[in-house]
Amino acid sequence: MAGLRPIKFRLLELFTDEKEHWNNEIVTQIQKEYNMNSNFGRDSINFDILELASGGMLKSVESKVDEDGVYKKGFLLHKYVITDFGKVRSSDACLEYV
């Protein structure tokens, strides 16, 4: 389904393996899948990750400063893991509980 579903759906899907992932790695993968290779595309995907974390679906378990410029030099990188709430939202992607 890569590239076919809304980006936030796909982001949640990538985290459903329940492993920890660095945001820059996920951003790079989505950039490839959705052909969003510009800096704007990169930042837009990262912002989607931030919104998912802000909404309580992902949580940051580790952070480090991007010394090597793998994402943006001097930027704070986060390692995220899906939360229980995020699992609910990704499993049915679905809002049935309202």
Add this chain to the structure above:
Amino acid sequence: MDIRELKKLENKRKMNKGYMWALFCAILWGIWYIPGTIIWAVPPFDSMWVAIDATHGGSMATIAVALLISGFNALTVIAALLVWNGVLGKFGEMKRTLKEFHPCSKWFFLASIFGGPIAILGSFIAIGFIGAGFAAVAALLYPVIGSVLARQWYGENISKRAWMGILVIIVGGLTIFVGGAITEITSGSINYIGYIGGLMAALGWGIEGAIAGKGLDIAEPDVGITIRFLGEASIYWIILIPIFALIGYPMFEYALAAFNPLSLIVLGFAGITFGYCYVSWYKSFPLIGVGRGQGIGNLYGLCAVIFMYLFMAQVPAWTVLVGGALCVLGSFVMISEETGDAESLRGE
């Protein structure tokens, strides 16, 4: 600076961005009341009112004109939002999100029912019956409804301080409604439909925000808001306006006549201000939560009263001023709480 400090700074930056979006929303929303008021005096809407008044009475004329204006408002908002999404290159994401009806876009369509024929139509009814100043301030109650629902439906954090702000806003809302109604009753007449319009706006926008917050969990705000307006425009142009036409109101005749330069300019101005105000509103929710986003967005009432005074020389009644001031004070109480290190807006 250590990592903890950096994280705190990043969190603060994110919250500030959310507040900035909500403030943009308040300013643009306030400006919207200028075209929202002027449009009533622009052809063909002015002559439409006179024609329907002659056959069905003033109240029905105001409602029918409000409906047609709301229909055009939704169309120009969509035009503005398509430009916005085009510039951001989000048409692909829009298509993908629209396709996901069951898990996602149904929430935006549901939001469009409350935000459109209930809130926006209600607001135009309040403008038509009582005036823009009243309509703007009457809807100031909406964050109370939005915050309570966001808490009930999906556990968004609401602190004691936020509840305090909500209480102040309720007192402000009562001052506007009860104070205004008493003044009108003592003067012998009451525009009760206008008050119902104001209440529709407050309820509609509050419920819309809470529902949209759900859809925004898994959709991008720029895309979500466009889908929401596609829903609203469909309700007007496929359901409500044809029903009014069928029961004998000259809706389509005047709709065609609306394609004149002056009307299109005013409607275009309404579409741009409202479209971008709504984008800002939706963009603030994932960052600061529905409660805070609506709390800051509520400053639109103050902006509207200021813009209406500056550009239209409209001085509001004292009850509107006092009630509006209380609502704004309540908004400040709501948003001035310390957010601490909280990364999530939910109560985990």
